[in-house]
Amino acid sequence: MMRALFKKQFLEINALYFQDKKTGKIRSKGGIIGFILLFAFVFFSVGMIFYGTAEMLTDALLPLNQDWLFFSLMGMMAIALGTFGSVFNTFAGLYHAKDNDLLLSMPIKPSQILFVRMSSVYAMSLLYTSLVWVPTFLQYGVKTGWKADSIGFSILLTFILSAFVTVLTCALGYVVALISGKLKNKSFITVILSVAFLGIYYFVYFKINSLLQSLIMYSDEVSKAIKSWALPIYHLGLGASGNIISLLIFTAITVTLFAICILILSRSFIKIITSNTSTKKTAYKEKSIKASNQKNALLKKELRRFVSSPTYMLNNGLGILIMVVVAVAALIKANDINMLLSLISVELKGFENMLPVIALAVILMLISTNVISAPSISLEGKHIWIAQSLPVDTLQILHAKQKMHILINTVPTVICTALIAISLKIDVITTLCMIVTAFCFISFISALGLTLNLKKPNLEWTNEAVPIKQGMSVTLTLFSGWAIVFAIIAVNYLLKSVNPIIYLVIVDVVLLISSLLLNKWIKIKGTRIFEEL
Numbered sequence: 001m002m003r004a005l006f007k008k009q010f011l012e013i014n015a016l017y018f019q020d021k022k023t024g025k026i027r028s029k030g031g032i033i034g035f036i037l038l039f040a041f042v043f044f045s046v047g048m049i050f051y052g053t054a055e056m057l058t059d060a061l062l063p064l065n066q067d068w069l070f071f072s073l074m075g076m077m078a079i080a081l082g083t084f085g086s087v088f089n090t091f092a093g094l095y096h097a098k099d100n101d102l103l104l105s106m107p108i109k110p111s112q113i114l115f116v117r118m119s120s121v122y123a124m125s126l127l128y129t130s131l132v133w134v135p136t137f138l139q140y141g142v143k144t145g146w147k148a149d150s151i152g153f154s155i156l157l158t159f160i161l162s163a164f165v166t167v168l169t170c171a172l173g174y175v176v177a178l179i180s181g182k183l184k185n186k187s188f189i190t191v192i193l194s195v196a197f198l199g200i201y202y203f204v205y206f207k208i209n210s211l212l213q214s215l216i217m218y219s220d221e222v223s224k225a226i227k228s229w230a231l232p233i234y235h236l237g238l239g240a241s242g243n244i245i246s247l248l249i250f251t252a253i254t255v256t257l258f259a260i261c262i263l264i265l266s267r268s269f270i271k272i273i274t275s276n277t278s279t280k281k282t283a284y285k286e287k288s289i290k291a292s293n294q295k296n297a298l299l300k301k302e303l304r305r306f307v308s309s310p311t312y313m314l315n316n317g318l319g320i321l322i323m324v325v326v327a328v329a330a331l332i333k334a335n336d337i338n339m340l341l342s343l344i345s346v347e348l349k350g351f352e353n354m355l356p357v358i359a360l361a362v363i364l365m366l367i368s369t370n371v372i373s374a375p376s377i378s379l380e381g382k383h384i385w386i387a388q389s390l391p392v393d394t395l396q397i398l399h400a401k402q403k404m405h406i407l408i409n410t411v412p413t414v415i416c417t418a419l420i421a422i423s424l425k426i427d428v429i430t431t432l433c434m435i436v437t438a439f440c441f442i443s444f445i446s447a448l449g450l451t452l453n454l455k456k457p458n459l460e461w462t463n464e465a466v467p468i469k470q471g472m473s474v475t476l477t478l479f480s481g482w483a484i485v486f487a488i489i490a491v492n493y494l495l496k497s498v499n500p501i502i503y504l505v506i507v508d509v510v511l512l513i514s515s516l517l518l519n520k521w522i523k524i525k526g527t528r529i530f531e532e533l
Contacts, residue, residue, distance in 0.1 A: 005108070005116040043131060050077065051135035057215075058143045066219060067144075071136065071154075072226055072237030073215065075161065078132035079233075082165035083172060085128035090121050090173030104270070114269045118166070118262070125169055126162040133158050137240065150242040157240055157247070164232070164254045167261045294392045298400035299407075305379065306372065306404060312379070315468050319369035320412045326362065327419035334423040341424070350496035357492045357500055359420050360434045361485050364441050367413060368481025373405040374449030374474040377530070378458045378467035384533055394527040398450060405446035413438045433504040440511040441484075447518035449477040454526045457533060 027035070054074055061070045094117045103113050137154035144150070215222055226234050232253050239247030306312055330337060345351040380387055387397055417438055421431035452473035461467055468474065492503060 005112060006119070043127075046131050047135050050074075050132045051139055053077070054136045054139035058139055061219065062143055064219065066223070067140075067150075067241040068234070068237035068243075069219060069223055069226070070140070070237070071240035072230075072233045073222075074132060074136040075233055075236045075240070076230075078129045078136070078161060079165055079168065081132050082125050082129035082162065083168045086121065086124035086165075086169050087172045090124070090169045094118070094121055094170065094173060110270050111266060114265060118170075118265070121169060121173075122162060122166045125165040126159065129162045129165050130158060133161060147242060149244075150240065153242060153244075153247050154240045157236065157250070160251050160254050161236065163258050164250075167254075167257045170261050170265065294396060295400065298392065298396055299403050302376070302400050302404040303407075306408070309464060309468075311465050311468055312372075312375075315465075316372045316375065316474070317370055317408065319366040320408065322369075323363065323366045323412050323416040326366065327416040327423075330420045330423040337423065338425065353498065353500050353503075354492055354496050355424065355500075356421075356426055356430050356434055357503060358489065359424055359426070360417070360437060360504075361489050363413065363416055363420065363434075363438055364485045364488070365482060366416075367409060367438065367442055368445065368478060368485065370405075370409050371445065371449050371474050371477045371481075372408055373401050373446045374453050374477040375467040375471050376401040376404075376450065377453040377533075378461070378471055378473070379464060381459055381461060381464075384459055388531060388533075394530055395523055398454075398522055398526060398530060402443075402446040402450055405449065406442055409442045409446075410439060413442065430501055430504075433501050433508075437504045437508050437511070440508045440515070441481075444511045444515045444518070445477065445481055447515050447522065448480060449473060451518050451522060451526065452476050454522070454529050459533065 054070075057070050057073060061067070104110065133154070137151060140154070141147075141151050226237075232250055235246040235250040235253070237246075239250050306317070341351075341355065345355075348354075377384075388394075390397070414435055417435050418431060421434060426434070453471070456472045456476075458467050458471055488507060495503060
């Protein structure tokens with residue numbers, strides 16, 4: 001029984017390697033080997049990043065005989081990556097696994113289910129923790145000549161540290177499960193957390209050198225803080241550097257915490273996995289429902305589809321948030337930007353006429369990333385027959401997908417364009433022309449994405465990430481948008497003596513004609529293609 005459970009859990013964790021999510025079929029042996037090699041390369045690349053970080057720390061701390069501090073700092077990085085890397089896998093695999101009810105209905109002891117689930121959590125923690133910890137002691141061995149006691153203790157600590165991370169992961173996973181159960185709109189929370197994680201990641205990425213320099217400069221204060229407030233981390237560092245007493249202390253702390261975690265879970269596992277905290281008792285209240293016309297109802301359907309999918313919002317709408325960030329950054333750094341532009345204008349004749357177009361090109365590049373209409377047909381999937389059977393005109397269904405794209409992009413584009421124009425001191429008339437051009441570009445991209453998706457739909461997916469991330473129409477729309485933006489800049493450079501307002505009007509005419517032609521194709525041939533899918 002345990003063997004079957006372990007096999008099932010292993011296949012769940014590694015399903016991506018063995019199964020094509022696009023078709024739901026088992027991959028060929030060559031495909032499996034290819035995916036394994038691909039992910040091995042990715043993990044190797046991440047490991048090399050931390051190897052470089054470890055190298056910078058060893059160069060600064062080892063000459064000061066701060067070996068333990070080096071291991072403590074890298075240990076904290078390993079704990080952070082291990083915990084946050086596997087916390088959502090823990091949430092989905094331990095607390096909210098889809099087959100919990102099925103397994104409990106079988107003659108299987110809950111303790112066996114828990115043991116297998118915990119083994120899976122530990123395996124994921126070991127994987128993420130090793131990405132930091134293995135490069136750490138390898139770099140230490142290179143710099144110190146491979147001390148037998150330190151390297152041996154570090155290898156042992158790889159498994160002990162993973163158990164420590166497992167405890168934190170289980171605790172945070174339980175918190176995520178509780179919060180998730182209380183939330184009404186989990187999709188927006190997922191998007192917010194994902195964006196926050198990306199923000200923190202890029203902040204650390206761009207500030208890594210200054211952060212490391214600060215750690216090195218204030219190493220004494222950091223040492224005192226770790227000794228006072230993070231005693232387990234202090235003993236982790238000492239143990240990894242060869243102190244057997246500290247190794248035993250950190251091991252004892254980890255074993256104690258792990259035992260407490262297992263004890264708590266074993267006593268409450270059934271209650272945790274069978275509880276449905278998201279279900280609330282509500283009193284029935286009679287109220288009237290306002291009917292919508294067909295166009296509004298279809299638009300609301302498309303909007304609900306967008307906001308209900310974190311994958312859809314993050315991959316096809318993240319540019320909206322970036323537009324706001326760019327606009328605010330332009331306002332904050334307005335003086336510096338204008339000083340730089342004044343220097344460029346001295347060197348490049350006619351730059352003043354190009355400035356509004358260049359500023360607009362930045363916005364259009366971001367608009368191009370919001371290819372919301374491009375996967376909209378494919379996302380109907382195998383349930384496309386529902387849309388086809390609705391008592392509405394097919395063209396209205398297609399127009400609703402375009403309107404959603406335009407509606408979601410327009411407001412942030414107007415705000416972004418206005419703020420950037422203010423920061424660059426662009427006059428009101430030119431700013432209005434920029435906004436009109438941006439709107440024409442949005443309309444064109446909405447029609448282009450829908451057209452390409454009608455030509456290349458994928459309705460056989462098993463995971464919505466496939467049409468959203470890997471769809472041919474999404475890729476073609478994205479790169480077509482960028483190509484058009486580059487063409488606008490290139491032609492503007494050749495015609496830099498032309499007034500920017502006149503140039504933008506010409507661009508508007510071209511975009512409008514292109515949009516009309518695409519919409520004519522959608523009306524005549526696109527509706528027929530949709531009906532026959």
